Amino acid sequence: xxxxxxxxxQWIPAxxxxxxxxxxxxxxxxxxxxxxxxxxxxxxxxxxxIIECVRKGVPVVKQDLxxxxxxxxxxxxxxxxxxxxxxxxxxxDEVLDELLRVGREAIITxxxxxxxxxxxxxxxxxxxxxxxxxxxxxxxxxxxxxxxFKDFEELCRQRSVKIxxxxxxxxxxxxxxxxxxxxxxxxEIAIYRLTSL
Amino acid sequence: MSKxxxxxxxxxVSPQRARFSEPLPLRCGREIPEYELVxxxxxxxxxxxxxxxxxxxxxxxxxxxAGFHTPEDRKPGWWDSAIGPxxxxxxxxxxxxxxxxxxxxxxxxxxxxxxxxxxxxxGPDFPVMAVRDWVKSQARLxxxxxxxxxxxxxxxxxxxxxxxxxxxxxxxxxxxxxIIAAAPKLSAQNIAFNEVARQxxxxxxxxxEGRYLDHNTYPAQGLALARMLGHITYLSDDSMREKFGRDLxxxxxxxxxxxxxxxxxxxxxxxxxxxxxxxxxxxLLMTKALDYFDPAADHNHDLATCLSQARCEFLLASFSTxxxxxxxxxxxxxxxLIKAKKKVTYxxxxxxxxxxxFLFPIPDYFSLLSTYLDRxxxxxxx
Numbered sequence: 001x002x003x004x005x006x007x008x009x010q011w012i013p014a015x016x017x018x019x020x021x022x023x024x025x026x027x028x029x030x031x032x033x034x035x036x037x038x039x040x041x042x043x044x045x046x047x048x049x050i051i052e053c054v055r056k057g058v059p060v061v062k063q064d065l066x067x068x069x070x071x072x073x074x075x076x077x078x079x080x081x082x083x084x085x086x087x088x089x090x091x092x093d094e095v096l097d098e099l100l101r102v103g104r105e106a107i108i109t110x111x112x113x114x115x116x117x118x119x120x121x122x123x124x125x126x127x128x129x130x131x132x133x134x135x136x137x138x139x140x141x142x143x144x145x146x147x148x149f150k151d152f153e154e155l156c157r158q159r160s161v162k163i164x165x166x167x168x169x170x171x172x173x174x175x176x177x178x179x180x181x182x183x184x185x186x187x188e189i190a191i192y193r194l195t196s197l
Numbered sequence: 198m199s200k201x202x203x204x205x206x207x208x209x210v211s212p213q214r215a216r217f218s219e220p221l222p223l224r225c226g227r228e229i230p231e232y233e234l235v236x237x238x239x240x241x242x243x244x245x246x247x248x249x250x251x252x253x254x255x256x257x258x259x260x261x262x263a264g265f266h267t268p269e270d271r272k273p274g275w276w277d278s279a280i281g282p283x284x285x286x287x288x289x290x291x292x293x294x295x296x297x298x299x300x301x302x303x304x305x306x307x308x309x310x311x312x313x314x315x316x317x318x319x320g321p322d323f324p325v326m327a328v329r330d331w332v333k334s335q336a337r338l339x340x341x342x343x344x345x346x347x348x349x350x351x352x353x354x355x356x357x358x359x360x361x362x363x364x365x366x367x368x369x370x371x372x373x374x375x376i377i378a379a380a381p382k383l384s385a386q387n388i389a390f391n392e393v394a395r396q397x398x399x400x401x402x403x404x405x406e407g408r409y410l411d412h413n414t415y416p417a418q419g420l421a422l423a424r425m426l427g428h429i430t431y432l433s434d435d436s437m438r439e440k441f442g443r444d445l446x447x448x449x450x451x452x453x454x455x456x457x458x459x460x461x462x463x464x465x466x467x468x469x470x471x472x473x474x475x476x477x478x479x480x481l482l483m484t485k486a487l488d489y490f491d492p493a494a495d496h497n498h499d500l501a502t503c504l505s506q507a508r509c510e511f512l513l514a515s516f517s518t519x520x521x522x523x524x525x526x527x528x529x530x531x532x533x534l535i536k537a538k539k540k541v542t543y544x545x546x547x548x549x550x551x552x553x554x555f556l557f558p559i560p561d562y563f564s565l566l567s568t569y570l571d572r573x574x575x576x577x578x579x
Contacts, residue, residue, distance in 0.1 A: 017538075041535065047561050050544055054568045057576075059510075061531060062544040071532040 001031060003173030004083060004191060008107050011165065011193050012038060016078035019103060021065055022085035024049050026058030033058070041077075066090045072102045079105045084189075086110040087143045096159060099194075105164070106194045112168075114148035114184045132171035133188045149184045156194065165193035205281045206273065207239040207264035207288055212304060215341050221299075221334055224327035224489075230313060234338050235304030236260045236296035239280060240288035242342070248579045249344045250286060250570075251335060252276065252295040253352030253359035256427070256483045257475060259303035262295035263288075276353075278558040285567035290574040291348065299334050300326040300483070302476035309410070309476055319478075321407025326482055328355075328490045332362045336370065348577055349373040349570065353555035354522065355483070358490050361530065364507040365492055373573050375512045375566070378519055378555040380526035381500050381533070382491035387521065390430055391484040394423035398477050407478050416477045421468030423480060428467050433518035433551030493533075500533035510540040512569045514562060516554040517547045542569065 005028045012018060014036040020029050023042025026049075032038035042060040044050050053060035063071075066089060080103030082095075087110045089095045099106040111133040112118075121129035128138035136143070147155075149168070156163055168187030169175050179186045202208040215234050222228045237260045242249060252262050254275070263280035265273050280286045280293055297305040300323060308323040315322075339347065350371050352360040357379025364374040380387070398404060401419030405412045432440075441460040456462045496503040511534055515527035524545040534541040546562045548554040554562070 039538070041541075047544075047564075050542075051564055051568050054542055054565065055572065057572055059540045059542050061535075061541065071528065071535065073536060076536070 002027065004109055004169075004189070005031065007167055007169070007173065007191055008081060008083070008109075009036070011105075011107060012036065012079055012081075014038070017076075019043070019072070019077040019080045021069075021080060021082040021099070022088075023053065023058070023060060026053035026056045026060060028081065028083070029053075029058045030056040065095065068094070069098045069102050074101050075104055077103045079103050079107060081107045083107075083109045084111070087146050089145060092145045092147075093155060093159065096155065096161065096194075100161060100196045104195065107191065108194065109189055109191045110152070111143070111146070111189055112149050112184065112187050113146040114150065115188045116185050117188075119185075131188070149187060149190050152190070152192070156192075160197040162195050162197045163192055164195055165191075167191045201268065202265070205283045206277065207281050209268065210237050210239065210261075210264040210266065210274075212237050212260055212266075214304070215338055217334075217337060217341075219337075221330065221337075223324050223330045225325050227324045229299070229306065229324065232299060232306035232334070233304070233310075234296050234299070234306075234334060236294055236338060237262065237264075237274075238295075238342075239263055239293040240291050242292040242344070243579050246344055247346065247348060247577050248290060248292050248574070249339070249342070249347050250291045250293050251339070251347050251350045251363075252280070252286070252293060253331075253335070253350065253356035253363075254295065254298065255352070255354035255356045256480075256487070257471070258356070259301060260295050260297040260305075261303070263293070276556060278556065279563070279566065285563050285570055286351065287567070287570065287574070290579050291570070294338070294342070294344075296335065296338060298326070298331045298483075300324075300479060300486075302479040307476065308407070308478035308482065318410050320410060321478055323478060323482065325489075326486050328358050328362045328486055329366060331486075332359055332366055335359070335363075336367055339370070345370065347371050348573055349375055351375040351377075352379070353377040354379060354552065355487055355490075358487075362490075362492060364509050364511070365503060368506055368508040371509045372577075373512065373569075374507070374509045375569070376527070376530065377514045378516055378522050378527070378552055379513075379530070380522045381493060381530050383488055384526075388488050390426065390521075391488055394426050395481050395484055397422035397426065398481060401477075404477065407481075409477065415472075417469075417472040420472040420475060420477045420480060421465075423468075424471040424475075425464045425468040428464060430521045431552040433520065433549060435518060435549045436551055436553075439549065500529065501536035504530075504533050504539060505537040507534075507537070507539055511542070512565075513541065513543040514555075514565060515543075515545045516550065516552070516562075517545060518549055519552040519554060521552040 018040045020042045029040035043063040080099045118129035168183040171188040220228045261274040262276045263274040297303040300307045312319045350360045350363040357376035398419035401416035403414040404416040444459040493500040493503045515524035531543040
């Protein structure tokens with residue numbers, strides 16, 4: 001299983017209801033259903049990924065996340081998960097609001113643009129950073145709203161979002177003791193667990 | 198099976214007939230004292246009778262969903278693209294049943310049948326059917342075939358509405374509900390189109406208030422007009438442009454009111470061939486059943502409450518260029534199912550064919566259908 005899923009699943013209680021935004025091939029939801037009897041629903045836009053979900057028996061709805069979650073009632077899921085898609089949204093601030101309207105809790109992961117390698121790349125080379133966490137050229141990257149951990153936490157403060165947990169990991173989703181000394185410099189990916197204040 | 202059929206065809210099939218003498222009470226308050234249903238089956242029913250799939254037909258469909266009736270048939274059944282060995286509804290695994298709905302004109306009891314009370318054809322006296330009446334009669338056919346629970350009930354358009362009704366009225370008798378290019382109820386625009394179609398028929402001088410058989414006539418013109426109108430709404434602007442553009446039939450404009458454009462010729466052909474095979478009273482009845490369909494009406498117009506009775510899993514599909522039952526209409530059902538906390542999978546499929554797309558083997562659509570039904574079969578152990 002993807003290492004970030006390994007981390008996320010610890011935060012999801014058994015028998016809960018989970019909405020996975022940009023659920024990909026449904027791996028997380030299939031795992032949660034199998035191991036924790038979680039009732040899940042995935043939203044995804046890519047046809048081959050949807051077919052993979054269907055093959056796994058994961059309920060999935062084709063939906064463009066940039067068009068919002070208007071078809072979901074407020075507080076209708078225990079947890080709304082969004083892994084590695086937040087930075088790809090047209091309006092991430094509104095997405096954050098929507099996540100916590102629909103879910104009692106939200107789990108978000110995204111790459112940190114303030115990681116030392118990105119700073120070094122831009123600072124020394126004068127070019128848009130590329131790394132394991134950001135492997136795509138600037139012109140064809142789906143990541144249109146990159147931010148740093150500090151930026152994100154500032155957004156949470158403005159939007160009255162409470163950070164329940166944060167795990168900062170490297171690009172392999174491994175937690176290393178030294179990262180937490182200076183997470184905004186040393187962390188490549190953060191996994192946040194959030195709720196509304 | 199004759200060797201001349203493709204290996205993924207169910208080949209030569211024969212309709213069967215089931216007679217029911219127990220009266221069927223109807224939504225309209227009347228009842229049919231006795232009736233017959235004509236149906237076809239493809240594939241084999243397994244030992245525990247768990248692999249049955251019911252195919253519900255749309256407005257002009259019937260029991261002949263797949264295969265050929267005679268070796269000379271040029272066209273197979275109406276959904277042959279989806280039903281057969283190795284096709285999405287795989288007859289090597291599923292036992293598939295398709296029937297002609299009550300009130301139809303292809304063998305099941307309908308307006309052309311003899312009314313046992315009068316000894317004459319029912320004609321316009323045949324009761325107006327509701328989708329739930331069809332579903333009830335289908336359940337009785339399932340009883341007759343020894344099928345307690347369907348692995349899936351599948352339908353497109355009006356057929357999708359029957360599948361939806363199955364999930365509500367017989368929650369224990371259906372494991373999966375597959376609803377394609379449907380809507381939870383008709384819009385005013387939909388009803389308006391149906392009304393124009395009906396008016397075309399009833400205003401035909403040969404209609405005789407539905408008693409055309411008594412007068413030895415037939416409202417062929419009206420029915421053809423109704424079908425032409427319907428046909429326009431089943432296609433998309435793009436598909437018509439692609440198929441006909443503004444191509445001229447004779448290469449020049451004639452400056453009269455005969456056929457100038459290819460699309461005119463096509464519509465006239467479709468209208469005429471339809472009026473040769475379809476009963477006008479059945480057309481009226483089927484469009485009314487469409488208009489009346491609104492399962493949420495029994496639940497304070499709350500579709501989610503209505504669907505909370507269902508126990509099956511749902512697969513829904515819609516088509517991007519379908520404007521008769523646009524994707525938003527399917528999404529109304531999906532949203533209600535999510536609210537009712539049902540297991541639902543939904544996909545809007547990019548397709549230029551309009552409403553008719555549900556009959557075409559569009560790769561994205563068929564991969565969705567076959568992957569889903571493959572899982573249904575795997576879970577069922579067949």
